[in-house]
Amino acid sequence: MVSRYKDKDRDGGVVLSFGGQWVSWSHTVVAYLAFLSALIIGSALHYHKIVQNEWYGYPQEWFPSVSATIGDRYPERSIFMIFIAITSGPRFALVGLWYLLTAKPGHTLPKAIAISGVIRTLTCGGWTYITSTDDHDWHDILMISYIVFTIPWTAGCIALSPPNAKAIKYRKYLAGTFFGTLVPLVYFFIQHKVHRIPGAYTIYAFFEWALILLDVGFDAVTALDFDTFEVIVRDVKGASKGVNTSSVPTAVLEKEKEKATAGVFSAGFRLGEALDIAADVYHGFVFWSILTSLGVVIWYFPLWHMGISGYEALVMSTISPALLAIRPLRFLVLKNQRVTHLLSLAGLLAYLVQHPVRRLFTVGFGVWMSCLGWAATLYSDSVQPARLEARILAWTIGLLMSSVAKFAWHTNNPIWPIMHAANGGWNGTGLVLAILAAFRFTRRAPLQGGNPVENKGGSALLSAFGIGGLFFGLHSLLSDTSTMILWVWDGYPIRGPVSNVHAWYTIAAMTAGLVTGVSRPALVTTWTAYGVGCVGAALLTLYQRWLGYYGALTIAAYLMAISVPLIGSASQKNPAITFGLGFFIYNFLVLFHVWVVAYAFVPGGPLVREHTDWIMITMMLLIGAGVFDLISQRAKSGRKTSDRRRPAATGHRKYHLGALGLLNVLFLSANFLRFPTNDYKPYHADDRLLTAGIWTIHFSLDNDMWSSEHRMRDLIKELELDVVGLLESDLQRIIMGNRDTTQFLAEDLGMYVDYGPGPNKHTWGAALLSKFPILNSTHHLLPSPVGELAPAIHATLDVYGTAVDVFVFHSGQEEDPEDRRLQSEYLSNLMGSSNRPSILLSYLVTKPLQGNYNTYVSERSGMHDVDETDDDRWCEYILFKGLRRTGYARVSRSTITDTELQVAKFVVPATEADSVSVWTAPKALRDKRVPEHEVPEGWRFPAMFRGEGVRGHRYHVFDEPRYFNF
Template sequence: MATSRYKDKDGGVVLSFGGQWVSWSHTVVAYLAFLSALIVGSALHYRKIVQNEWYGYPDEWFPSVSATIGDRYPERSIFMIFIAITSGPRFALVGLFYLLTAKPGHTLPKAVAISGLIRTLTCGGWTYITSTDDHDWHDILMISYIVFTIPWTTGCIALSPPNARAIKYRKYLASAFFGTLVPLVYFFIQHKVHRVAGAYTIYAFFEWALILLDVAFDAVTALDFDTFEVVVRDVKGASKGVNTSSMPTAVLEKEKEKATAGVFSAGFRLGEALDIVADVYHGFVFWSILTSLGVVVWYFPLWHMGISGYEALVMSTVTPALLAIRPLRFLIVKNQRVTHLLSLAGLLAYLVENPVYRLFTVGFGVGMSCLGWAATLYSDSVQPARLEARILAWTIGLLMSSVAKFAWYTNNPIWPIMHAANGGWNGTGLVLAILAALRFTRRAPLQGGNPVEDKSGSALLSALGIGGLFFALHSLLSDTSTMILWVWDGYPIRGPVSNVHAWYTIAAMTAGVVAGMSRRALVTTWTAYGVGCLGAALLTLYHRWVGYYGALALAAYLMAISIPLISSASKKNPAVTFGLGFLIYNFLVLFHVWVVAYAFVPGGPLVREHTDWIMITMMLLIGAGVFDLISQQAKSGRKMADRRRAANNNHRKYHLGTLGVLNVLFLCANFLRFPTNDYKPYHANDRLLTAGIWTIHFSLDNDMWSSEYRMRDLIKEMELDVIGLLESDLQRIIMGNRDTTQFLAEDLGMYVDYGPGPNKHTWGAALLSKFPILNSTHHLLPSPVGELAPAIHATLDVYGTAVDVFVFHSGQEEDPEDRRLQSEYLAKLMGSSPRPSILLSYLVTKPLEGNYNTYVSDASGMHDVDETDWDRWCEYILFKGLRRTGYARVSRSTITDTELQVAKFVVPATEEDAVSVWTAPKQLRDRRVPEHEVPEGWRFPGLFRGEGVRGHRYHVFDEPRYYQF
């Protein structure tokens, strides 16, 4: 270790250690890398890693190095972590050996050092590029490694210092290494060429021996490096706090504090960190409860097909108005812990089976949550640092909610529509919420029954700003995919997609929080407001990347302005700023629904299809709050003082750390959600395409549970290659800002077209396909009176043949003229396609009557999948240019209110086959045959015969129908 000579002479030794530790560290970590992978692999995947292309256990019973480190998780990951750590000592070992042997005028040390460096790099190559990843490059790099091992070993022996033990060990180990290559090659040939059982196991032993001998050879350098001492010396005294600059220390500290905004000027305290974590989680709970209210309310008008009366629970957010009553305000401010704990009823609601009682439980939780947060912000408003910490918890809680929803495919794991059966973490979330609420409320309120109010601004303007702000945050930022789907316009992909680019939204939100926290003077300007308005306009008016750039600008602005707007509102009368603010928010929520649900609500036609009006109203309301902020600053002149005072708040570094952790967690979830499926159809050998149509009722089942998992199971078990989903647009507050298609597509391994986005004012139409989507266009069919009818026209690459698929949802029964116009539009659209086509639709007509004869006509060229099926009213499958082989109807169980209809088609393989399909007479196309006359690959799964499973069975016909010509 360090000697007194260095300390006395230089006085700046920071670290010193013997050179032999470089060798020992390399040896230990390298052995750990390989041996840990061997142990873990044998424990978890023994039979898989001993399996080769010819034989498995018991013929082969010991794994090769390549199979151990490259084929399976987690052993591959463990190996790569340790081998990465090994790289540092490995390069240091080569460098020290060069320093030990280099002599003036000698080139051999340089040549040996270069071969050692190349050998180290090729080692990284064959260990990180495994035979599973790229067999050719793995072999090339492995061979290169062995080639450069020759000059390295011989050079090390030639240059070895006069150390008898080291020279002896190097000779023995080098001889054993190269001697092992002979039987290694022999047994590899026995395995690969002659396919001898057990030969690969013997080969594996020699392969492992090479690894052990190779590392042991380098370990010998420990005998030579004891002559070295590695010393880290501070020549300027910076490690002792010595000022190495000409500037005074005080000035440097001030500059450093300025550069970091004072965030890291204080030390780390565990208690403070726990406070911030609890606050942010409590903010996450608030947003989880608030965003769940719309979903459980929406359940009731769905089943009533109109106003149910339960919509009144939307108004449960206005409970802060109760703070206008002085005795009640005193009671709530003094008992904030009780109020916040009562709000957790919104999480406990998942235990309530009855949907009505569950709704009321959630409504009570929302009311208590809004009341508790308003009281807390009002109480803490006299202390800027504490108030800012609360507001940051609220805003970062929203970001955490978006992160959690991304990880759970747009569902929040603690929502009352979630439980263990569909991926919910309700119990865990509730326990953490109780702990967070207790810590959140552990400090005494700063004000009592007669709080001091800020009279310098307008409570009314603040309320307008709060209403617009909370609507914007909830409607646009409570899910990372919402604004992406606003700008989605089909295939080929020319804009952002949810499972790849969603982090950009999180990054913009993060930047907004940081700006609002550290640059408040910049945020509270008309210039910043103008940027926000521009972003809103781009998002509303444009698609693809231009629209999304506007979305990112708006996201950053909304998060940034949240902090000063909420801060200002907290210092005024909370009954007005939050009570009235949430009332305005509620009207915007209703406005948000009426633009698409205008057929079911009074006054709906006045605002139909006017999302642009919503955006204008939202930004004007936020502008009112900004006007109040700017007016206050102009009158009081406190802008700079508040900024300086806030800059010293110690809580900021913990909030920044929390933001960093949430971003990392999001990226981890993003990595885990990276598509790994190969999108293979179920019966490719038969050139079969199985298509289905299903109206999924907004992914809420009959018992108010999220239904994605149950839908996934039925789609998978019915072996659907293509499916159209209707009533699938969930990207509204009232539906939870969800996207069922993300989960289904990623879990089932399918391409997805979401269809017309949430700003297109439809109930939604989506397409999932095992076949690549070459192109897709979205259509809004004529609807002069009733709801807009969405349609997708997609061209799929089906076994090399272009096949068109149409997914369509007709208007409701009450508007016959709409439905007539829509039938003519769609018939013309289908008739314009010269390719084989399938229609997956909701037509609202009886078979062989009315508009049916427009859809099935010479104009469209389409045929009914089974015109004898008289029991249809809504769902229909039509086709042309394909060989229909089967048709079935599967009962829905309690997933939705509509069955799943399925048809099977064979895609013509040749041009002659295609011509015969197009020209076949009707009586031949409609020839029905018993199941045993069709190939096995054409048959429907037997799982759903008879009573079926989980409430799903073939019904109406009691069994599938088969056709053959």
């Protein structure tokens, strides 16, 4: 560093000197040689092998991807690695020269960019030298890390670019094209990986190669800046001192740089301010984590009471801001905000409380204090617009962070009180960070005491309406990225978005909406914008597939955009009304949106039965009331609100924008790791065996109020289930935490999944997991004139080349016999309409050989009972036709749920003759039972569940599996 500031004009003996631009040119030439030589040699020697992928080869695929080209084949891989090794020297020199060029005393950004450049170089070596064949996990980790560090490197290079108009222009174009290329790259990769479209991987390969060319090209632009250096480095033009060597004025160039980087780096970076924003955002994340957990722990009790339990009253924990109407109490809360926010962390501590009732009340207390604390903080800070805006952004970005965390944890929040170490929880870590964040969040003194803030116009009542509708929309639709995707899901073949592939679109829409709400408030507080939001809500409610999801993205962007002005306006009025009444209205909508599906169990339920459309209309009308208040305030003020008018101090925005960018990168990283492999293999393919099960999972909450996905996963895996039907599986409501158990199970077990009728179909859920490809699936709502809706899935699977139909069905409750009769006739006709081998995995609510049983098992349906001598059943049944039944077992649930897991084994006929013999076999032959030793070993059930079993799971009722001769 000393030599950096020596007299650069003093001549000295130079043994060797060359222009600094040659560092850039050598890096560019050798890097391009590494990739292009591998492409040429690989195409010449192994063309057909490197264009081959897991689905197609030449001629459908005719251009190789980067990974295939530089992968495992000799000699191209070796030549590539030699050139990459040579590239490392110029690369490190390039990063070093860039730092010397841009470093200024007292500036932190050049150091940060230099560090990111070094890490980026190291990770590049990592993913190029460790191929996916060597170690798939580390290859992916290093590749993601390289992409992550490319973002600050690119933005930083533009922000720090010397006053060189040509270099700035090239960097803008190359960076924009690079990141723009990522969109079609991901699209065609999905077309290849998920939809298996021939030729899609070839198009993907072109975009992948384009990224390589653009990435190296971006670094090549440094040649235009490094001509100011002479090695041994001597600054002969003074560019490192900030001298403008361009004919374009410095002010114009600085404006161009600020525009290219969205102004993020236009002001100095201060670690203290960054920590403040990080703490604020994390505290916002904690608020949403506690709030979204309340519904889950409440839901536990009506599940076990099979109706209203009384504990539902805890949903009113959110109305605590109403206490701010009491002046002495308002003064006390405002002066002691730190205490209030720290007490709210009881909602995170609740995981240490084992007793479900006490845990519920602990969470309720946390929600009570959290809503009170945030309302008081917003009210207190409303006298300073910039500080208020920072709080609002922390609150809303906290919601986005919650959605990111839930995606990474397969729709569970890692700090929820239903999580602990055994099922993937990070409760302890989350609590420690929450305490630190709360202390920093409250380190500033309150800006006002208990006296009411001067009313700046508008109606507190209308603001309360707007807050109620807004918070319901944010919570019900945006607290999990898969919720709206499942609204528009309609089965196989896939014709719409998929949760673990397209969920980032929701995050992107939320991000864009929030940025728009901050930067263009006048744009979002118009009736035009409101109308666009209403259209989005209507499309989401009325349509499926991509059209419905476009509506979802529209309403997501609108809700986030309007949240900034709505919350800001509400904060400047009486908080007891705007937030106290607002949360009360929110609670009304929460109950409303449970009543539409739980109508059979709640007072007045039939009045709102299946009326999600009414909920959406109510939500948008309430938000409209808030928008009306905003527009009225603007009209009465007699001035136009300029889009560019900002609070006095907006330095916080660059940090909030950085937080949004970081969260998007983290989401995409999790998205990459969760991307489906489609490498799904049945357990006993050599025996042509299909093991099927049916399980009522009780909404994935076990008897002790813990999330049960991991325990379910273990039992399903150990029983070697190839196909399993799950009932009571729809968790996409506020009261159930907006979760989706099937995502974790499908990805961890390597299975295809059909979620079944979505959350806007008003059922308790039916889902199908399969090791075999799902060729087609349709969803059915069976006749239910009185009671709860009965969902069914009719799926056709490709089982060892044979099309097999699987039906998953949940019948109506016992209290409605006419519903169950109509449902039995509907399902019998549906099963009878198929002449393919079939399996029914069901919840029938009937006794064997009696009543509706004889409609399900009949000539009309063609179905047979898996074991008609099992007279202990009432709910779960497995029926079949056209398959060789070889075994049947009942496995105890332990404390996972309230229903056992029933399992059956079938052999799929291999030839047409086998198929005919199965269909025509007499009943006596089909029902003949044999001892286990007469059954091939591959057909047997796992021995680990005999006797006492493991973890509370054992064969019961018969105390052992039953095997059949045919």
